Amino acid sequence: MQTLEFQYPAGTPASARTRVGVVGSGDLEVLLEPGAPGRTTVRVTTSVDGFGTIWQAQLDRVFGGGVVGPAGPAAQIEINDFGATPGVVGLRIAQAFAALGGARGAPA
DSSP, rough: EEEEEEEEEEEEBSSOOOEHHHHHHHHEEEEEEEOOOEEEEEEEEESSTTOOHHHHHHHHHHHIIISOOOSSSSSEEEEESSSHHHHHHHHHHHHHHHTOOOOOOOOO
16 A cells, blocks of 8 residues: 655635545545645555556646646545546546536546
């Protein structure tokens, strides 16, 4: 198991908590709750070691403008991964923000 942490600029805090996905083969769970204004913190716990640069690249796309962008709601996000592909990562994060009404565009 590996735990990774990332931070991104954000807008005002998310309006609520939400959970999407499941921890199962090839999938992941995203837990989202309101965060400190101006910042989104992402904590990834993954069963696959050695993919920190891949996670960094995918999350940079998601929070750099692809799915959420820097003006998205500030959140504390916990991702529990069980071997999900980058496409599933983008999809689940988009689903979590869509549940709040805060996602933009298609998954990265």
